[in-house]
Amino acid sequence: MTYRTVMVGLDGAPTCAARTEVAIHLAQDFDAHLIGVAPTGMVDLPAAPGAAALLGDYAASAWPLLIEKAEEAAGEFRARCEAAGLPSFEALVDEGPVAASLAGRAHCTDLLVMSQPDPAQAGHRYELSTLEQVLLHGARPTLLVPYTHHGPLRMRRMLIGWDESREAVRAMTDALPLLRRAQQVTLAHWRHDPDSGRVLQRLHSVHQWLAFHGVEAQPQDLVTSLPIGEAMLSAACDLDTDLIVMGAYSHPRWSEFLFGGTSRTLLGAMTVPVLMSH
Structure with missing residues (x-):
């Protein structure tokens, strides 16, 4: 048994760079194919009273921004893999909810790399809830990287x-x-x-x-x-x-x-x- 495919979740969080580095080194250590998945997430519609008439316009303007951010995360991942000289990798943008996207796509990999949410960040509660959903519904093991971690995974x-x-x-x-x-x-x-x-x-x-x-x-x-x-x-x-x-x-x-x-x-x-x- 070995890891032939490793997947890493991509986003714009400060922790993304550290988890990507861990994933790249794991792919190198195990000669594995590395997959970076950048979910777009869903449009967070305003819930203010009387806002129903504005929902359509809001969603129409917010959706391209979500796609742009996901494509940017995928592009940065692709550039880091190329710089590391990885022979086999791919970067994907997945249009859907974050937890469902990562848990679903991880079914076709051997190992998923994620990050511990940073409690100092504004979206901590949302990120923690998303991570718990991935852990509960994913069929593959998840390697969690602390938000304070830097460098590759040590294996001593x-x-x-x-x-x-x-x-x-x-x-x-x-x-x-x-x-x-x-x-x-x-x-x-x-x-x-x-x-x-x-x-x-x-x-x-x-x-x-x-x-x-x-x-x-x-x-x-x-x-x-x-x-x-x-x-x-x-x-x-x-x-x-x-x-x-x-x-x-x-x-x-x-x-x-x-x-x-x-x-x-x-x-x-x-x-x-x-x-x-x-």
Whole structure:
């Protein structure tokens, strides 16, 4: 298993340059075809009372601007790929909603590269909602690049967050091409319950499965009083981790929204790139 195609979402956000650099280096490392997709999004119609008569004119004037911005993002991506000497790439403008466009087109790729929304930017809430929709509805793994990140993805030390869920297994499987390149892989399970008998047996089985696939991981069964997301971020810092691998939204979405959850913690506070699979 390897990554033969990598896709990156394109837009006019300040984080686009960093995620594009990560995607270009991944394409070079895996000799993969790189696809840049710039969704136009939809026209945000005004909702002011009495504005109905103006909606048609507003949409007519706003739509060309959305297309122009998407084409500009695609053009910048194309220029960066040419400058990097990539032998195989394409830049696409997709006329449609951002989340549906990225999730749908990612079905035909091996890995999607996105960015963590920057909370300092005005459109943070919209970008976070869009990203969550991509994670929930996309069929491929998503590599999330922190908004503070610069440079290519480092692959020395990786941390797998395992919680016995199908999403965690899916993430480990999706991340195998990256895990095989790491110098050190930690397979960690955090829990609040001190009874570890069954967990240790399953952890050993997962460790063995990774070994069969060429990944020598160091299993750790950890008891913590912290929320799991915070414990994972703390461990990533202590281990000088380059990449976290984890399942996304393993519980019903409404409970994640009400009570938080590991996925939302990582989306809001990640300090290193995170590969998520749902």
